[in-house]
Amino acid sequence: xxxxxxxxxxxxxxxxxxxxxxxxxxxxxxxxxxxxxxxxxxxxxxxxxxxxxxxxxxxxxxxxxxxxxxxxxxxxxxxxxxxxxxxxxxxxxxxxxxxxxxxxxxxxxxxxxxxxxxxxxxxxxxxxxxxxxxxxxxxxxxxxxxxxxxxxxxxxxxxxxxxxxxxxxxxxxxxxxxxxxxxxxxxxxxxxxxxxxxxxxxxxxxxxxxxxxxxxxxxxxxxxxxxxxxxxxxxxxxxxxxxxxxxxxxxxxxxxxxxxxxxxxxxxxxxxxxxxxxxxxxxxxxxxxxxxxxxxxxxxxxxxxxxxxxxxxxxxxxxxxxxxxxxxxxxxxxxxxxxxxxxxxxxxxxxxxxxxxxxxxxxxxxxxxxxxxxxxxxxxxxxxxxxxxxxxxxxxxxx
Numbered sequence: 001x002x003x004x005x006x007x008x009x010x011x012x013x014x015x016x017x018x019x020x021x022x023x024x025x026x027x028x029x030x031x032x033x034x035x036x037x038x039x040x041x042x043x044x045x046x047x048x049x050x051x052x053x054x055x056x057x058x059x060x061x062x063x064x065x066x067x068x069x070x071x072x073x074x075x076x077x078x079x080x081x082x083x084x085x086x087x088x089x090x091x092x093x094x095x096x097x098x099x100x101x102x103x104x105x106x107x108x109x110x111x112x113x114x115x116x117x118x119x120x121x122x123x124x125x126x127x128x129x130x131x132x133x134x135x136x137x138x139x140x141x142x143x144x145x146x147x148x149x150x151x152x153x154x155x156x157x158x159x160x161x162x163x164x165x166x167x168x169x170x171x172x173x174x175x176x177x178x179x180x181x182x183x184x185x186x187x188x189x190x191x192x193x194x195x196x197x198x199x200x201x202x203x204x205x206x207x208x209x210x211x212x213x214x215x216x217x218x219x220x221x222x223x224x225x226x227x228x229x230x231x232x233x234x235x236x237x238x239x240x241x242x243x244x245x246x247x248x249x250x251x252x253x254x255x256x257x258x259x260x261x262x263x264x265x266x267x268x269x270x271x272x273x274x275x276x277x278x279x280x281x282x283x284x285x286x287x288x289x290x291x292x293x294x295x296x297x298x299x300x301x302x303x304x305x306x307x308x309x310x311x312x313x314x315x316x317x318x319x320x321x322x323x324x325x326x327x328x329x330x331x332x333x334x335x336x337x338x339x340x341x342x343x344x345x346x347x348x349x350x351x352x353x354x355x356x357x358x359x360x361x362x363x364x365x366x367x368x369x370x371x372x373x374x375x376x377x378x379x380x381x382x383x384x385x386x387x388x389x390x391x392x393x394x395x396x397x398x399x
Contacts, residue, residue: 081106215315233264253313254344261307264294264299312343318350319350
């Protein structure tokens with residue numbers, strides 16, 4: 001809990017606090033089993049568990065708030081330089097320049113000597129080359145070097161570290177796409193022989209059962225809670241446009257299996273008769289009078305909880321796509337079909353990280369989807385659900 005971390009969000013802290021508090025309570029129960037001078041109330045332990053999570057999280061929230069306010073005022077910042085000249089380096093520069101609450105001040109970027117490739121950072125401040133790193137660390141009081149180089153140029157990393165020997169400066173590297181998709185490489189010994197497990201099953205049979213039970217319980221509860229809203233929306237659709245209330249569209253899910261995904265109809269009847277299969281655009285002229293509003297707040301997606309109950313979808317998972325677009329993107333984007341190793345979902349790790357809609361990078365979206373598949377857990381699902389609710393109700397831009 002107290003390892004140094006610069007960028008921490010309270011939702012991440014909440015799950016960590018909950019897990020560690022649970023371990024602490026179980027450990028305390030174990031100790032009390034051997035030391036019973038007087039009886040202990042189980043209710044007291046339950047209250048201690050719940051109140052501890054709430055109070056520790058609240059304390060953390062206020063500390064993080066103070067830290068971020070100080071960072072926004074330019075106090076306590078770490079000075080950083082970005083090493084590399086590629087799309088990832090540009091993303092790093094943009095993020096840390098825009099989000100000062102992260103606690104970093106970017107002095108500029110450096111690139112390898114004699115670099116002649118595409119200049120992704122032409123509009124940004126260049127302060128030197130890789131060979132100048134030692135002098136730049138001293139000149140700008142650099143605390144951190146943020147490295148973004150492709151996997152086939154990792155010898156540059158050792159070059160930079162060699163030049164900074166003896167200096168108190170930390171190196172942090174942003175993994176490229178290849179490293180992200182192989183981030184779960186593990187050594188597994190079988191009959192005394194070590195093997196590198198490069199790709200593993202996303203979840204075993206018990207985990208599949210656990211996730212299915214979670215989906216059934218959660219979707220059933222949600223459908224009961226939002227049933228008045230569903231009735232109101234259905235009535236508005238019927239009153240404002242001609243046609244059916246629901247819109248069925250074939251999508252592709254686990255192992256390429258097709259299913260009919262349910263949505264509230266947000267466009268005129270037979271909207272694709274003339275255009276064919278196309279992505280919906282912002283302020284689409286084919287929208288019904290309330291269609292844009294439904295899509296803005298994701299109300300049109302609510303009937304998909306019925307798909308979850310039926311077993312076609314999961315609450316959390318990569319967003320399902322139509323076969324037409326799957327066939328196009330699998331040829332253009334490496335590892336695109338890896339998304340079909342789990343059931344598709346209503347929300348996902350990519351969506352809660354701002355990668356939603358056709359204006360976002362598909363490659364980035366696939367990276368986040370694969371990360372979710374490789375690191376799945378029920379706690380991870382809960383975290384994504386809470387982040388989704390936060391985006392819907394508290395974000396400045398609707399989810």
